[in-house]
Amino acid sequence: MFQGKILIVEDDEDIRMGVKILLEAEKYQVLEAQDGQEGLEILDNSFDLVILDIMMPRLNGLLTCQKIREKSNVPVLFLTAKSQEADKLAGLMAGGDDYLAKPFSYAELLGRVKALLRRYQVYQGKENPKEPVLELAGIKLNREFNEIEAHGQKVDVSDLEYKMLRLMMEHPQKIFSAQNIYESVWREPYFYTCANTVMVHIRKLRLEIEPDPQNPRYIKTVWGRGYRFENPEEL
Template identity: 65%
Template sequence: MSQGNILIVEDDRDIREGVRILLESEGYQVDEAENGREGLEKVNTATDLVILDIMMPGISGIKTCEELRKTSNVPVLFLTAKSQESDKLIGLMAGGDDYLPKPFSYTELLGRVKALIRRYQTYQGKQSLDIKKDEYIECGDLKISTRYNEVYRGGQEISLSDIEYRILLLLMQHRGKIFSAQNIYESVWNEPYYYTNSNTVMVHIRKLRVAVEPTPEKPQYIKTIWGKGYRFENPIPED
């Protein structure tokens, strides 16, 4: 039985082949694309993860991810030679879920692949056909499923990435509690926290506010507690 369906979008044939062989040996079903345009054509509802190179001819990985996010919230793992923090933030702002600079170890790649697919399959409900539709948390005009990635604002469904959904769920499940960047990172990514990871958390919080806040620049739900972290609050009704 397949462990999941992965699409590799990478213009370097040797890297594509090496990653494909590794993932297939672990039981994954793997498809390949040598550029962004081909990748966008091949991704579908059965895809559980996209491994995406940034530096490609034609459509860059950043642009490919932006286009993909218009129709899908499938996890995206950027695989690229760029390793500066600014490049990582650009990738995350474009809709990426994780980032692995080249050269990389196959052990680290496999660990990230397994974590992203496990979270996606669990919270998308792919393995939970018996989920009850009434398992929600509501606050103000927000409503979130506690079991899979389904979020509503004012009765309208909004699209969140897997990471954004898990951050929002964590905060809404513990309204009023302050979560530091380290708390959020270790709870959502399930990885050890390093100082530079605070920027990763900050980017996802910013994107989450754009998605759920009526006025992102003046958030009423996801508040920043300076020097401490972030807290989800019940909005104060207007008179």
């Protein structure tokens, strides 16, 4: 059984073949493209990860990633000979999720691949079909219409706050660091100042769903680690 479906977009045939052999040995299904244009023609919603070179003919990796982001949130791992911080930032700003400079070890590549797939499948991912309404301890979250109801009353939250609550309610008791939450909801690189952004939105969520926001029952702070959604009925 395949562990995931990966698209390699790389114009160097030797690298492309080496990566393919490595991933197939780990039970991943792998498809190849030799440039960005061909990769976009192959890519569909069945893929779990794109491994993307930057320097390619016809359509380079940065432009390819931008076009991918127009239709998909699939994780993108850049492989490139460029290793300067400015190049890394350009890749992340184009929509990439991680960056690996050539030459790289296959062990490091495999570690990055597994980490991106795990995060995508757990936080964003390829989930099994679920009921349209998720309900825990009097909190109802509608997965289809981005609506939240707390104790029989509809609450007004932003789209970001809705996504944060959904993330935590779908994985109750799991501790999410500020970085987990930011990268999963904002889909942007995390910097230490982003922790304050997450904290502000957590506070707003508590004001809407907690009977006593100063003593939260649902969205708990785990000091030094992050946040989790607790279902008091299960405690």
